[in-house]
Amino acid sequence: MANAQKKEYSMEDFENRYHEITKLYDFSEELVSTVESELVQDPDKQLEIVEPLINEIGDATDLLAEEFLFIAEGKKNKTPSKASKKQIEAGLRKIFTAISDYNARVKDISKKAHGSIMNIADPVVQKIQRQVEEIVVIFLEFIQVSLQSIMNKAELDTLKARDARIALMMHQHSLAQQQ
DSSP states (O other): OHHHHHOOOOHHHHHHHHHHHHHHHHHHHHHHHHHTOTTOSOHHHHHHHHHHHHHHHHHHHHHHHHHHHHHHHHHHTTSOOOOOHHHHHHHHHHHHHHHHHHHHHHHHHHHHTTSOOOOTTHHHHHHHHHHHHHHHHHHHHHSOOOHHHHSOHHHHHHHHHHOHHHHHHHHHHHHHHHO
């Protein structure tokens, strides 16, 4: 990971990474639009399902965007970053937990309906999940976050299987710690 620490980043690199983080706001808007969709029979029930996720994504995105700005400013000025590893981990954990809670709400409703129901928001939630995984990679470029404290083992295993960069970064982190 030492190589990644020495990499020079342009302002455009930082702006692109910041934009990847703030894309979560767009996905929150997509979740809101599911409530207003003509395909939804009960908008209040849909709001009840997606609102907690929307709120958590908004709060976490605010925090993650702010922490990334601390990282970018530190790199730009070649000064120690004011970014907080604990804050970053908390923000990421908040989103993973909110997604898990959303899935539990949908599953509970599906059980009550005696069938397998797919919520109209499920594809958006899947996009959010992939975007958060990209954000994890972004933060791993700059700061050693503990993925075990962010997500559960099943989520981590799925992430490592889906994205070889994560497995490689985790391996490099463990090698760096041994030295």
